[in-house]
Amino acid sequence: ILHTxxxxxxxxxxxxxxxxxxxxxxxxxQLPWLVFEEEGRVIxxxxxxxxxxxxxxxxxxxxTVYLQHEVCGKGIGSKLYQQLVDExxxxxxxxxxxxxxxxxxxxxxxxxxxxxxKVAQLMEVGYKFDRRVDVGYWELLFK
Numbered sequence: 001i002l003h004t005x006x007x008x009x010x011x012x013x014x015x016x017x018x019x020x021x022x023x024x025x026x027x028x029x030q031l032p033w034l035v036f037e038e039e040g041r042v043i044x045x046x047x048x049x050x051x052x053x054x055x056x057x058x059x060x061x062x063x064t065v066y067l068q069h070e071v072c073g074k075g076i077g078s079k080l081y082q083q084l085v086d087e088x089x090x091x092x093x094x095x096x097x098x099x100x101x102x103x104x105x106x107x108x109x110x111x112x113x114x115x116x117x118k119v120a121q122l123m124e125v126g127y128k129f130d131r132r133v134d135v136g137y138w139e140l141l142f143k
Contacts, residue, residue: 006101007066008126008133025049031061032087036080043068046080048088051097059094065110077110085114085140095141101126102134111138 013021025033025047033047044067051062065081088096098116100107108118116138126133 006104006107008101008128022047032084034080034084036067036076038071043071044076044080046077046084048084048096059092060097061088061093061095062097062099063088064098065107072106077106078113081110081114089142093142095139098138098140100136100138101128102136108136108138111140114140116140 022033025031029048029050031048031050034045035042036044044065046063046065048061048063051057051060063081063084065077065084067077067080085096096116098107098111100111102121112118117140118136119139120137122135122137124132125135
């Protein structure tokens with residue numbers, strides 16, 4: 001949050017707020033929230049959430065993965081995200097979207113490794129660290 005534009009949060013999130021978010025994803029939307037722990041420390045998580053609230057979007061969801069910076073490049077993100085996608089494949093969804101604050105070569109590579117395809121780029125929709133940030137969208141369709 002404080003050192004990267006990978007998330008558009010601007011202030012640290014309290015553990016109470018994280019609990020509320022996890023509960024909402026799991027209970028309200030019936031979607032997975034996966035956590036990777038190492039020696040009792042959370043070092044990454046991946047989850048799916050509702051993309052838009054209108055009924056016609058019900059078969060489309062958005063996925064996200066976050067890792068502690070020091071573990072990036074060790075395959076943990078790939079494992080988390082692949083497990084998430086595997087769980088979603090059998091859940092009746094048709095389209096998964098992944099939004100990426102750009103530039104972010106590692107996240108682009110991760111999404112494309114799992115079969116996501118870039119479908120859009122929104123120009124300057126974010127603002128963090130005194131600069132405007134583009135967001136790209138990658139999509140994975142289930143047949």
